[in-house]
Amino acid sequence: MKKNLYTLLLLVFVTAQTVFAQKQVIDRVVATVGSGIILQSDVDMQYAQYLSGGNKPNADFKCEMLQQLLTQKLLSQQAVIDSIEVGETEVDDNLNSRLRYMSQQAGGQERLEKFLNRSLLQYKEDMRPSIYEQLKANKMRQNIVQKVDVTPIEVKRYFEGLNTDSLPYFNTEVEIGEIVMFPKLTVEEKAEFKAKAEGLRKQVTDGSDFGTVARLYSEDGSAPYGGDLGFNTRDNWVKEFAAMAFKLKAGDVSPVFETKYGFHFLQVLERRGEEVHVRHILIKFKPTAASIERTQAKMDSIYNLVTTGKLDFYHAATTNSDSEESKFNGGMVLNQEGESRSTLIPVDKLEASVFQAIDPLKPGEYSKPAQFTDRTGEIGLRFNYLKSRIAPHKANLDEDFVKIKEAARQDKVNRKLNTWFESKRENTYINIADDFKDCNELKVWISKK
Numbered sequence: 001m002k003k004n005l006y007t008l009l010l011l012v013f014v015t016a017q018t019v020f021a022q023k024q025v026i027d028r029v030v031a032t033v034g035s036g037i038i039l040q041s042d043v044d045m046q047y048a049q050y051l052s053g054g055n056k057p058n059a060d061f062k063c064e065m066l067q068q069l070l071t072q073k074l075l076s077q078q079a080v081i082d083s084i085e086v087g088e089t090e091v092d093d094n095l096n097s098r099l100r101y102m103s104q105q106a107g108g109q110e111r112l113e114k115f116l117n118r119s120l121l122q123y124k125e126d127m128r129p130s131i132y133e134q135l136k137a138n139k140m141r142q143n144i145v146q147k148v149d150v151t152p153i154e155v156k157r158y159f160e161g162l163n164t165d166s167l168p169y170f171n172t173e174v175e176i177g178e179i180v181m182f183p184k185l186t187v188e189e190k191a192e193f194k195a196k197a198e199g200l201r202k203q204v205t206d207g208s209d210f211g212t213v214a215r216l217y218s219e220d221g222s223a224p225y226g227g228d229l230g231f232n233t234r235d236n237w238v239k240e241f242a243a244m245a246f247k248l249k250a251g252d253v254s255p256v257f258e259t260k261y262g263f264h265f266l267q268v269l270e271r272r273g274e275e276v277h278v279r280h281i282l283i284k285f286k287p288t289a290a291s292i293e294r295t296q297a298k299m300d301s302i303y304n305l306v307t308t309g310k311l312d313f314y315h316a317a318t319t320n321s322d323s324e325e326s327k328f329n330g331g332m333v334l335n336q337e338g339e340s341r342s343t344l345i346p347v348d349k350l351e352a353s354v355f356q357a358i359d360p361l362k363p364g365e366y367s368k369p370a371q372f373t374d375r376t377g378e379i380g381l382r383f384n385y386l387k388s389r390i391a392p393h394k395a396n397l398d399e400d401f402v403k404i405k406e407a408a409r410q411d412k413v414n415r416k417l418n419t420w421f422e423s424k425r426e427n428t429y430i431n432i433a434d435d436f437k438d439c440n441e442l443k444v445w446i447s448k449k
Helices: 002-025 040-052 061-081 088-106 109-116 120-145 152-160 187-205 210-217 239-247 289-307 313-320 352-358 397-426 440-445
Strands: 029-033 036-039 173-181 228-232 257-259 262-272 275-284 370-373 379-390 430-432
Touching (some): 036 040, 036 061, 061 397, 061 440, 088 228, 152 397, 187 210, 187 262, 210 275, 228 262, 239 275, 289 379, 352 370, 352 379, 430 440
Antiparallel strands (some): 029 430, 262 275
């Protein structure tokens, strides 16, 4: 398995290197859109990324890639006309996210740089214009459809226009609430974690390489990258971290300080206007047996108040839950898929521990408080509330209005985008290389004049 992944990654990055070489030696224009051009190397780079997803070689996919690039070029050109801006921070964040994923796939930063035959810094600069255009196109697309909504009458018409034989069949869905608590440490319990952070800071100030110490000991997701967080504005960090990052000069190492995540210290690498480039080391808080015991006692007390009717679940969650995702929704968990943010969740999308907790419950009942580990590895305690359970069924307006409304809205969005593109294609000079003119996906882009 690992050998196959290594071979695939090698193929992908060798392909990427070939693309860069082609760009310098035998590149050509494959399409012109208004005042912009699309190069063969642009298509080939997208194809290399397609292969990186584990897909099999497919020459026809290049037709789809060129169609996407044509769409992107048309949107980004209109974005310039409409004065839609993309900040350097947005581009940096997107690039950093991509590189983190690519590094994970390649098995680390050093191996990725070897595959690319260039530093990540150089690769970022090579990719920056493309990412900038992608983000501008995305903003333009959002601008076109941001006011699209559907009325209940439109939802009804959309549903009645569907073929009844092809209506989707929905599995069991539930509405669930949660109250979550994470153990809180006392000052005395935090001391050992602060001492560890102070010890690492001393290693750095005594001459050890900051990046190496971060890779070995930091407990943050940036550790594989030497703790590097890239350029960010104040808004991208919690206030304690931002305050420390923006008061130091380039090269300075901060004292150890505390945030809700644990104890950090950071180094400022560069200042650029309202942005600062830092790297940091984090030592996370870890619950002690005593802190878990205190949290369990508090959770049991709230559970007893709720289940005996002395405290309603909504207020119990709002005032006591530590879940930032659900506490301000009265403890109700939202379906994260799509844009409807419905409280109805298919049971096959639930965490295994949540499903096991609510499976034996009847609507209106509560699971007992139990310990769990969240996506970040943090230990907490939780109990769930089952508000409703809908049995498997064929789609209907009564039970599935929210989902059908989202489908109707998406249909309206697609129609609006199609109308917009049709208008722009008719009034924009578009030329496509002869060897791409047989692509079915591109027929609509080829001028009939």
